[in-house]
Amino acid sequence: MKKIILFSVAVVSSLMANNVTKEAKDAGLAPIPNDKKALMKLIDNPKNPITDAKVELGKKLYFDPRLSKSGFISCNSCHNLSEGGDDGLEAAVGHMWTVNPHHLNSPTVYNSVFNSIQFWDGRSPHLEDQAQGPMQAAPEMAATKQHVADVVSSMPEYVEAFKSIYGKDVKIDIVKVADTIGVFERTLVTPSRFDDFLNGNDKALTKAEQKGLQTFIQVGCTGCHTGVGIGGDLNGFNVVNTYKYNDVGDFKGDANGLVRVPTLRNITQTAPYFHNGMIKTLPAAIKEMGRVQLGADLTDTQVSEIETFLKSLDGRKPAISLPMLPASTAATPLPDLK
Template sequence: MFNALKITAITFSLLLAPLFAHAEPLQDQAKAIFGTLPTMMPGAENDSPAMIALGKKLYMDKRLSVNDSQSCNSCHNVVDAGPGVDNTQFSPGAVAGKFGGRNAPTVWNAGFQLAQFWDGRAVDLKDQAKGPILNPAEMAMPSEQAVVDKISAITEYQQAFEQAFDANNAITYDNLAHAIAAFERTLISKDRFDQYMLGDKTALNEQEKNGLKAFINAGCTACHSGPTLGGTFYQKLGLVKPYTNQADQGRFDVTKNPGDKMFFKVPMLRDVARTAPYYHDGSVKTLTEAVQLMSSLQLGRDLDAQTTADIVAFLTSTNHDRSL
């Protein structure tokens, strides 16, 4: 019996060996430019299961909004591996008729970025979690104390906070944001692109490989590199040709430095095919249009239809696949 199992295992490994032996030059090039997504986000080493469970509950809880109508998940849907966005141009707020001022970015892989929000005004996930709850155009709670009072009146949260933070009277606004961030640090996508870079030549089809080559050769990697394919620095939108919508000046609104006008955090492109519409103003409806426009604005290059289709195919290979 043992010998039979051993022979079967050896045969299976021999069948798989050609898939992973002798990496293609493109695989080595891609790994050098991008690398694979880490299995843990910065800060996650201090997150306990109790803290993550509390954070998930808070993330999904509409009672964090002024009229119990909106949760974090309302704008950043991750239920059943949702795309981490609501796929609208501007997200509706808890108060009827109010909308957020920028397109909601994905929460998947967000903790790997240099900062949060399009303009980088939040230094990390914890800082980011505090903003929308109090934003009048989003969840519209009147104050941090109002949030603490509301959550403190819920028995299940009294116990959950004590367990998560191992302390009495643990319900504070800071701890609430800390717990939400702990849950968000678990949202790391898995995709076929990483499988390819780890050695599986069959993880990408030929069009996707052509798209990866085109993405590199066109110069897209000047901004979209690293494990998340972006999110690591700020760049001017309209580097070669001006962007049409100049109403939102991006990072300038935070720094008031004239040199920061029209600078935005470079968006991550992992899982990007699931997060339409695109750009900070949500004005671009399809990934095809987004790729063509970005090449024109940032690189001064007009991509032909086939090259665009190939790049879109490559980017689609980074879609989160929870079966992996």
């Protein structure tokens, strides 16, 4: 008798979980696939396919500060892979301590491959294109195209790696460097317990997390935070009310006032929040989103339920060993602190 009861409790709770899974999928949420082939289909760029050698070289370039004018700032300075893929600052700090002139916050690079467009205003179509920007941006790495090409070409180990990957006639320039960094970034995906749940493991989320997921859907967050990225497309901002820190920095979205919806994966690790980093805690961000985007005054209970769910999006990071960079040569441009 006891066994039968236990059995039926298990069946009922598994049915409930299945319903929540269905609700989530109907709301447009999608998991990072378990299956390697399906995942590769999502993250690969057929024009610049992922290979182990490219990932390894892309990782070195991602960590190499010599690509910057000062010789001091790498992609990892602002998108720290040990720390959520961002920098923990309100606004990014780049060349010679320049604070981002628009007071823009550094988004995480983890799972950025799932964004349909890159940057807060979506002005870049993909990671390979995006990576050329920060190397040349004056308040970021402040390098010229020539500087980037000169740095990489000055070290035989880099030159050999480019030749063995792209052929001996490869032109080593900022485009190839960015392409290679882009491939490394494509691998920065972090499957979480939420994905396990949507992939069929009913026990991967606690009851409280499932409840939070339902609240997240029911109040309307999935109107914008959907898909595998749980964000990633352009959408309206200040939809019902105006963001209370709208005037910090001059960012107003794209030409139509649209803003790229950020991913909510690993959101506990990427405070402070919003494009200008003015919201310091996750509950405050949830509450403000409800007010600004949905015209909803979310109760403390709803906020805390949603927060509980969002914590389940903390993902398993890919194992990244610290790359050893080739030594500079006499031809390597010297750091320029101007």
